[in-house]
Amino acid sequence: MTSPRADASAPAGDDTKSPGLILAFLCIAQFMVFLDVSIVNVAIPSIERSLDISAADLPYVVTAYGTLLGGCLMLGSRLADTFGRRRVLQVGLALFGLASLAGGAAQEPILLFVSRGVQGLGAAMIAPAALSTLTVTFAEGEARNKALGIWGGLAGIASVAGVVFGGLLTEGPGWRWIFFVNVPIAVAAVLLAPRILPESKGERRPFDIPGAVVITGGLMLLIYSLDEAITYGWGSARVVPGLVVAGLLIAAFVVIEQRRRDPLVPFGIFRLPTLRTANIATVFFLGSVVTLFFFASLYMQQILEYDALQTGLAYVPLAVMAGVAAGVASQLVTKAGAKPVLMAGLVFATIGLFLLSRADADAAYASGVLPAFLLFGLGMGFSFVPLQIAAQMGVPDRQAGLAAGLINTSQELGGALGLAVAATIAYQNLPDQIAAAPARAQELLMDAFHQAFQVGAVLTLAAFVLALLLPRLKAGPQPAAEAPADETARAHA
Numbered sequence: 203m204t205s206p207r208a209d210a211s212a213p214a215g216d217d218t219k220s221p222g223l224i225l226a227f228l229c230i231a232q233f234m235v236f237l238d239v240s241i242v243n244v245a246i247p248s249i250e251r252s253l254d255i256s257a258a259d260l261p262y263v264v265t266a267y268g269t270l271l272g273g274c275l276m277l278g279s280r281l282a283d284t285f286g287r288r289r290v291l292q293v294g295l296a297l298f299g300l301a302s303l304a305g306g307a308a309q310e311p312i313l314l315f316v317s318r319g320v321q322g323l324g325a326a327m328i329a330p331a332a333l334s335t336l337t338v339t340f341a342e343g344e345a346r347n348k349a350l351g352i353w354g355g356l357a358g359i360a361s362v363a364g365v366v367f368g369g370l371l372t373e374g375p376g377w378r379w380i381f382f383v384n385v386p387i388a389v390a391a392v393l394l395a396p397r398i399l400p401e402s403k404g405e406r407r408p409f410d411i412p413g414a415v416v417i418t419g420g421l422m423l424l425i426y427s428l429d430e431a432i433t434y435g436w437g438s439a440r441v442v443p444g445l446v447v448a449g450l451l452i453a454a455f456v457v458i459e460q461r462r463r464d465p466l467v468p469f470g471i472f473r474l475p476t477l478r479t480a481n482i483a484t485v486f487f488l489g490s491v492v493t494l495f496f497f498a499s500l501y502m503q504q505i506l507e508y509d510a511l512q513t514g515l516a517y518v519p520l521a522v523m524a525g526v527a528a529g530v531a532s533q534l535v536t537k538a539g540a541k542p543v544l545m546a547g548l549v550f551a552t553i554g555l556f557l558l559s560r561a562d563a564d565a566a567y568a569s570g571v572l573p574a575f576l577l578f579g580l581g582m583g584f585s586f587v588p589l590q591i592a593a594q595m596g597v598p599d600r601q602a603g604l605a606a607g608l609i610n611t612s613q614e615l616g617g618a619l620g621l622a623v624a625a626t627i628a629y630q631n632l633p634d635q636i637a638a639a640p641a642r643a644q645e646l647l648m649d650a651f652h653q654a655f656q657v658g659a660v661l662t663l664a665a666f667v668l669a670l671l672l673p674r675l676k677a678g679p680q681p682a683a684e685a686p687a688d689e690t691a692r693a694h695a
Contacts, residue, residue, distance in 0.1 A: 220398050224339050225349050227294045227398045228332045231295060233356050234384055235325040238267065240364025244514045245377040245493045247503040250420075252377065255311045257632060258432040261625040262315045264496055265425050265618040269331075270322030272417035272614030274606050276466045279330035280409060281541055287338075288399045292392050296328030306381035316550060317381075323400025330607065338402050347436025355562070360520040377510075413458045420451030421615065432629045463575040468604065471597075476672060477605060480592035483668040484612040487548065487585055489620015490661040494555060496621055497628070497654040502571070505563050505648055517566060520575035520582075527583020534633060538597075540588035541672045547584025548666040549616035552659050554578030559655035563648050620661055628654035 242249075250260055282290040298321055305317035336353060340346040354514060371379040427444030434440045459465040474480045495517075502508040502516060527547075533542050554577035561570045593609035628650040636643045 213387065219339075219398065221339055221349075221490075222343075222550045223398055224400075225336065225352065227391070227394070228336050229353065229356060230292065230387070231328055231498050232332050233355065233360055234298070234387055235271075235328055236356055236360030237364045237367070238321060238325070238384070239394040240495065241368040241371075242267075242382045243499045244365055244368035244510050245380050246496065246499050248372050248377040248510060249314070253308065253311050253314060257629050258429060258625075259311060259315075260313075261429065261496065261621050262425075263318060264492065265622055266315045266318040267322040267325070268492070268614045268618030268621075269326045269421050269425055270319045270418065270617060272322075272616075273421050274323055274326035274414060275330060275611045275614065277410070277414040278326040278328075279334070279607055280333035280466070281327060282334055283403060284409070286401050286403050287335045288395055288401045290327050291331035291399070292395050294324045294331060295388045295391045295395070296302075297321075297324030298328060299324075299385050299392070302381040302384035302388065306378040306385075307460075329610070333606075335399060353656040359525075361524070362518055365513070365514040365517040365521065369509075369511035372510035378560075381479070408462075408464045410459070410462055412463065413455055413462065413466040415453040416451050416458060420448050420455060421619070424448035425618060425622045428626045431626050433631065435631075467608070471604060471608070475595055476592050476595045476599060477608070479596075479668050479671050480589055481608055481663040483544075484593070484609060485588050485616035485619070486665040487551070487589065488613045488616035488669070489623070490551065490555060490658040491582065492617035492621045493624040493654060493658040493661070494558070496573075496625070497651050498558065498571075501558075501648075501651045502562070505564065505644065505651070506567075506571075516571060517575070519572060520579040521581030523576050524582040524586075527580045528587055529555045529583075531584045531587040535588055535591060537673065539674045541592045541601045541669065541674050543584055544588035544592070544665060544669050544672070547581045547588070548584075548669060549581070550577050550584060551581025552666065554581060555655050555659040555662060559652045559659065560651075563644060585665075620658075624654045625631050625659050626656040645657070 246260065246263060249255065249263060250257075278290070278294070301317045301320035301324060305314055305321065308314040308317060328515075333353070335495050336349055338347065340349045340595070367383075368380055371377070371383065423444055427441050427448060430438070430444065431441045436442075456469065459467050459469055472481075498517075499513055502513045504595045508516065531543050531547070557574035557577065558571075561574070565571060590609060593612075594605050597605040632646060635646050639646070
């Protein structure tokens with residue numbers, strides 16, 4: 203998340219610290235962040251029943267985390283550079299642990315939603331602090347590449363572990379333990395950090411607190427207004443003003459960033475067409491990914507009557523396929539280029555979502571769910587790798603950290619916004635319809651799930667259209683002349 207230039211100026215820290223132990227510690231911290239994305243999905247129906255959360259408000263369990271995490275990632279990176287990466291990592295872990303304790307103990311939906319938001323804030327401090335610590339610990343070249351390879355593999359492992367652990371914990375001690383399990387890990391990590399991690403800092407730069415507050419507030423209000431539209435309709439006085447104010451806040455963020463000497467997001471970097479297109483495509487694609495995980499969990503438990511453990515295990519082939527496909531894609535992009543691999547991945551993902559949108563209420567797993575999951579997993583693996591490559595293509599070295607932060611932000615915010623839109627469309631007037639015809643509740647719920655998967659397919663198709671605009675990208679070193687100079691290169695340096 204931090205720029206290479208900042209890392210180069212950072213103190214090396216205590217050379218007696220073991221690089222292997224540092225990497226293990228950072229991986230555990232980041233694993234906890236990844237895990238909390240997938241572990242919650244399997245527990246969603248149990249949480250809904252336990253806290254009596256309405257269908258309209260249920261997406262907040264996911265979107266509160268993603269919105270704060272995505273909205274504060276760039277600020278977390280700046281905090282880590284200024285106050286010390288180890289110190290910010292400890293603060294983030296402490297916030298994450300406290301929020302997990304509060305979430306597990308929640309007796310009201312609002313406390314759970316707030317706790318998830320604070321978890322996201324903590325994660326937004328953990329992720330950039332951990333990644334920048336890794337980059338200053340391992341020298342550029344083979345050592346750093348190996349460390350980053352292990353780091354990158356965590357996402358796939360955590361996705362498998364999350365759905366399985368989510369099922370085991372929900373079926374065993376109960377859904378609250380998907381949060382409680384974080385607490386001892388966070389406490390141990392906070393206490394052990396000074397013994398294991400060196401302290402390092404990056405270049406001190408002014409804070410863009412107004413920018414961070416305005417963009418996060420605008421995104422939260424946007425998601426809240428979309429949620430209100432489920433119950434009150436798009437033209438409601440509770441919805442339209444919220445959407446208008448959210449739009450004004452997001453527009454204000456653009457104005458603030460353009461006027462600050464050291465903005466949170468230097469918008470000049472979006473003059474790079476490949477980076478711009480890749481980030482927008484990522485927003486759409488991650489919206490479809492989070493939509494699938496959220497609604498497929500509800501479909502399997504509320505319609506197919508799987509228990510939580512069966513639901514978690516049902517996701518394993520999808521996650522394994524995604525991991526295998528990512529490995530294949532990393533080889534293919536060096537031969538065929540990133541663009542055709544990305545387009546193939548988005549086609550596979552779209553077909554997988556289309557199949558789910560046609561699934562029956564009595565579908566067998568082997569014939570009704572598994573083929574869709576395998577295709578979507580293949581699409582995920584084929585899409586993630588080239589999107590990451592495209593987001594860094596042509597970026598000057600001094601802006602590499604900024605580009606990495608932007609693609610991560612696009613992933614988190616895309617997931618939160620995509621799910622909010624899908625839920626708004628799928629659940630529109632659903633409570634009233636079920637109340638008017640309770641005998642048709644299952645049929646109406648199945649229709650809602652079909653609509654959600656259709657929205658997900660539209661999102662992947664939108665990403666596919668954007669992929670058509672990308673040049674034929676080859677994964678490899680780019681000549682310096684291909685990186686257009688812009689004002690933000692100087693502003694961020």
